[in-house]
Amino acid sequence: MVVEDNPGDAEIIRILVQDEFQPVVAETLHEARQLLKNSAFDVILLDMGLPDSDGLETVIHIRTTAPQLPLVVFTGLDDKETGLQAIRCGAQDYIVKHEAMKSRVLSKILQYAIERQEFVTTSRKQLDNIRIKAKLLENVADAAIAVDLEGKIIYWNKAAEALYKFKAAEAMGRTIASLNISTPNPDSSLTDLAESQPLDGEMEMCDKSGRQFTVWMTNSPVPDDAGGVLANLSICRDISLERINKRLLEASEEKFRKIFEFSPVGYSLSECQSGIYLDANQSMLDLIGYSKNEFVKMSFRDITPAKYNKKDELAALEMKEHGYFDPYQKEYIRKDGTIVSVIVSGFKFTHIDGQNLFWTIVLDVSELEARTNDLRETEERFKTYIEDASDVVYTAETNGNFSWFSPNVEQLTGHSAGSLIGKNCRDLVHQDDQANLIATLSTARLHMGESQSANFRTRQKDDTFIWTQASVLVRKSDKSKYVIGIIRNIDKERKSELQVLDQNKRLKEIAFIQSHILRRPLSNILGVLSLRIFTENQSVEAARFYEILQSEANVMDKIILEIVEKTAMIEKDTNLEYVTESIENLKNGA
Amino acid sequence: MERKLNIWIVDDDPIFQMIFKMMIERVNALIAVGQFKNGQEAIDAIKNIGKDEDRIPDYIFLDINMPIKTGWDFLNELPAIVDPSFIARTKVYIVSSSINPEDEEKARTYSLTEDFLIKPLSESLIESIAKA
Numbered sequence: 222m223v224v225e226d227n228p229g230d231a232e233i234i235r236i237l238v239q240d241e242f243q244p245v246v247a248e249t250l251h252e253a254r255q256l257l258k259n260s261a262f263d264v265i266l267l268d269m270g271l272p273d274s275d276g277l278e279t280v281i282h283i284r285t286t287a288p289q290l291p292l293v294v295f296t297g298l299d300d301k302e303t304g305l306q307a308i309r310c311g312a313q314d315y316i317v318k319h320e321a322m323k324s325r326v327l328s329k330i331l332q333y334a335i336e337r338q339e340f341v342t343t344s345r346k347q348l349d350n351i352r353i354k355a356k357l358l359e360n361v362a363d364a365a366i367a368v369d370l371e372g373k374i375i376y377w378n379k380a381a382e383a384l385y386k387f388k389a390a391e392a393m394g395r396t397i398a399s400l401n402i403s404t405p406n407p408d409s410s411l412t413d414l415a416e417s418q419p420l421d422g423e424m425e426m427c428d429k430s431g432r433q434f435t436v437w438m439t440n441s442p443v444p445d446d447a448g449g450v451l452a453n454l455s456i457c458r459d460i461s462l463e464r465i466n467k468r469l470l471e472a473s474e475e476k477f478r479k480i481f482e483f484s485p486v487g488y489s490l491s492e493c494q495s496g497i498y499l500d501a502n503q504s505m506l507d508l509i510g511y512s513k514n515e516f517v518k519m520s521f522r523d524i525t526p527a528k529y530n531k532k533d534e535l536a537a538l539e540m541k542e543h544g545y546f547d548p549y550q551k552e553y554i555r556k557d558g559t560i561v562s563v564i565v566s567g568f569k570f571t572h573i574d575g576q577n578l579f580w581t582i583v584l585d586v587s588e589l590e591a592r593t594n595d596l597r598e599t600e601e602r603f604k605t606y607i608e609d610a611s612d613v614v615y616t617a618e619t620n621g622n623f624s625w626f627s628p629n630v631e632q633l634t635g636h637s638a639g640s641l642i643g644k645n646c647r648d649l650v651h652q653d654d655q656a657n658l659i660a661t662l663s664t665a666r667l668h669m670g671e672s673q674s675a676n677f678r679t680r681q682k683d684d685t686f687i688w689t690q691a692s693v694l695v696r697k698s699d700k701s702k703y704v705i706g707i708i709r710n711i712d713k714e715r716k717s718e719l720q721v722l723d724q725n726k727r728l729k730e731i732a733f734i735q736s737h738i739l740r741r742p743l744s745n746i747l748g749v750l751s752l753r754i755f756t757e758n759q760s761v762e763a764a765r766f767y768e769i770l771q772s773e774a775n776v777m778d779k780i781i782l783e784i785v786e787k788t789a790m791i792e793k794d795t796n797l798e799y800v801t802e803s804i805e806n807l808k809n810g811a
Numbered sequence: 812m813e814r815k816l817n818i819w820i821v822d823d824d825p826i827f828q829m830i831f832k833m834m835i836e837r838v839n840a841l842i843a844v845g846q847f848k849n850g851q852e853a854i855d856a857i858k859n860i861g862k863d864e865d866r867i868p869d870y871i872f873l874d875i876n877m878p879i880k881t882g883w884d885f886l887n888e889l890p891a892i893v894d895p896s897f898i899a900r901t902k903v904y905i906v907s908s909s910i911n912p913e914d915e916e917k918a919r920t921y922s923l924t925e926d927f928l929i930k931p932l933s934e935s936l937i938e939s940i941a942k943a
Binding site: 729736740744747 | 876
C-alpha cells in the first residue's frame with residue numbers, strides 16, 4: 222500500500238515497484254486505515270505528510286492500525302532525524318523521497334523492510350516462546366538453577382528462592398560457592414557444576430539460614446545452537462521430608478521385622494499359587510525343625526498330614542474369597558517325623574511385584590492340648606468320683622437354696638437332682654433338726670472356708686427320713702458367696718451303731734443282773750461274817766479260817782465288781798456324747 | 812421314857828433281814844426293828860400307823876428288787892399316803908446288792924431317799940445310824 226497524497230508521486234512509485242509489487246494507493250490516513258482493515262498488504266510505503274495527519278503522528282497511527290506490517294517512511298531531504306524517529310516509532314526503514322523517486326532501489330528497500338519485519342516477528346515469537354518456558358520454569362515446584370560456563374548463576378527460580386532463601390536478585394551473577402549453599406561434602410558436585418558434568422543424585426545442602434537438608438538434584442546441560450554447552454541447569458528437590466518418612470518407614474519395618482523374628486508365634490510367608498514357602502520366622506522354624514534354607518523349598522503340603530488336605534483346601538478357598546482364613550486346628554509333620562498340633566490362620570496380600578502371597582500365623586498348641594487333656598482327665602476322674610461316690614455333692618446359695626446337686630442325690634433321697642434345684646435345704650431336713658441346721662449354716666458362714674459337719678435326718682421322696690451327715694463349706698467366688706457341701710448317708714451306720722449300743726446296754730444289764738444275783742448271797746455271807754458271831758470262843762485256828770473265808774469272799778466281791786466295770790467299759794469305748802445325742806435325737810424324732 | 816428308835820427293813824431276802832436285825836440289836840438293843848418282805852407290806856403297815864407318832868419309822872432300809880411291790884413302787888406311792896410330818900421325820904435308805912450306777916442315780920432323784928447303800932452294810936455304818 223502506498224500512502225501518498227500527491228497523485229504524481231504515487232504514479233511514479235507505482236511504476237518503480239510494479240515489477241515486484243501490486244501497489245494500492247491511499248491518499249489520506251483515513252483511507253489508508255480503511256484499506257488496512259479490509260485488505261491484506263505486504264508492506265506500507267508512507268508519506269508522513271498527509272491531508273489528515275502529519276509527521277510522526279502518521280507513523281504512530283498506522284502502526285496502531287497495523288502493528289505487524291512492514292513500514293517504510295518517506296522523509297524530506299537531509300531529514301535523517303525524522304527517519305530515525307520513525308524507526309523508533311515502529312517503522313522498519315526510511316528513505317529520502319527525492320532519492321527514492323530517482324532510483325530503482327525502492328523495491329529493494331521495501332523488500333528488506335518486509336524481511337526485516339519477518340525476522341522481527343519470528344524473533345518476537347521465539348522470544349515469547351522462551352519467556353513462556355522461562356515462566357514455566359519459574360513456577361515449577363522444584364528449585365531450578367542455571368549456571369553459565371564460568372560458574373555464575375544465570376537463572377534462579379522462585380522455588381530456588383524458597384528453598385535456599387536467597388532472592389533471585391541476590392543469587393544472579395554470583396557463583397554457587399559464594400552462596401555457600403552446598404555443605405562441605407566430597408560428593409557434593411554443585412560447586413563443580415561449571416567444570417565437569419555433575420552427577421544426578423542426593424546432595425546435602427543448606428539454606429541462607431544454615432538449615433541443612435537433602436535434595437535430589439538432576440543436572441542437564443543447556444546446549445547452544447552450535448552444539449556446545451551454553452549453561453547447566455540443575456533441578457533440586459528437597460527430599461528431607463521424604464527421607465524422614467523413609468527412615469520412619471524403615472524403622473517401622475525394622476520394628477515389624479523384629480516382631481516377626483522374635484515373636485513366639487510362628488509366621489510363614491508363602492506363594493499363593495504353589496504354596497511354596499518364601500520366608501519364616503525362627504519360631505516357625507523351631508516348631509517344625511527345619512532350617513530356613515530347607516524350609517523355603519517346601520510347600521505347606523509337604524509338612525501337613527494327608528488327613529488335613531481337605532481342611533487346608535477349605536481354608537484356601539476361604540482366603541481366595543475373603544482374603545483371609547479363620548483359625549483352625551491342624552497338624553504339621555516335623556523334620557524328625559513327629560507331629561505337632563497347631564492352630565493356623567492367615568491372610569493374603571499382593572506384593573509390590575504383583576505376586577500373590579499369604580502369611581500364615583502358626584500357634585503351637587501341643588502343650589496346651591496336653592494340658593487340656595490332663596485337665597480333661599482330671600475332670601473325668603473327678604466326675605467319675607462324684608458319680609460313683611455315694612456321697613452327694615451339692616452347691617447352694619448362702620440362704621440355703623440349692624443350686625446344684627450331683628445326680629446320685631436321687632439314690633439317696635429319691636428326689637431327682639433337677640427337682641431339688643431352687644428348693645431350700647430346710648425343705649429336706651427333719652423338723653427337729655432345723656435348729657441344728659441353722660446353727661451349722663451360720664457357723665459355716667462365720668468361718669468361711671472351714672467345713673462344718675452335722676447330722677440331720679433327710680426327707681426322702683416318700684416322706685420317710687434317713688440319717689445323713691452333711692458337711693457345709695461357705696466359699697467366696699469373685700463377688701458372691703456360695704455353699705458347697707457333701708451329704709453322706711449314715712443311716713446304716715447310725716442303725717448299726719444303735720444296735721451296738723443296744724447290745725452293749727443289754728450286756729451291761731446282764732452284767733448288773735448277774736452281779737446282783739451273785740452279790741446277793743455273797744453280801745449275805747459277808748454280812749454274816751462281819752457279825753463275828755462264830756468267831757467268839759473259838760480256837761485260834763477256827764478264827765483264822767473265818768478270816769480266810771471273809772477275805773476270800775471279799776476277793777470274790779472285788780472280782781465281781783471288776784467284771785461289771787469291764788463290761789460297762791464297752792459302752793465307754795463308743796462316743797458317749799454321740800450315743801447320748803443319737804438316743805435323744807431318736808427319741809425326739811420317733 | 813425315851814422313845815425307842817424305830818427302824819424298818821423292807822427286803823425280800825430273809826437272810827439279809829436276819830443279819831441286819833442282829834447287827835442293829837448288837838449296837839442298840841432298844842431299837843425296834845420292823846421287818847417287811849416287800850413294798851406292799853410296808854405300805855400296808857404305814858397305812859395302819861394312823862396318828863400314832865411313836866410307830867412312825869425313823870429309818871427305812873429299802874431294797875429295790877422285790878416281788879409284788881418294788882422299792883421304786885414304794886417310793887412312788889409313799890408321798891400320797893403319809894403326812895408331811897412323816898416325810899420330815901423318816902429317813903429312807905436304799906439298800907441294794909446292785910452296783911449299777913443307774914440305780915444309784917435313780918435313787919437320788921427321790922427327795923425322800925437319804926442315800927444309796929450297797930450290800931453288805933458295814934457294822935460301822937449301822938453303828939453311826941443306830942447311835943444317832
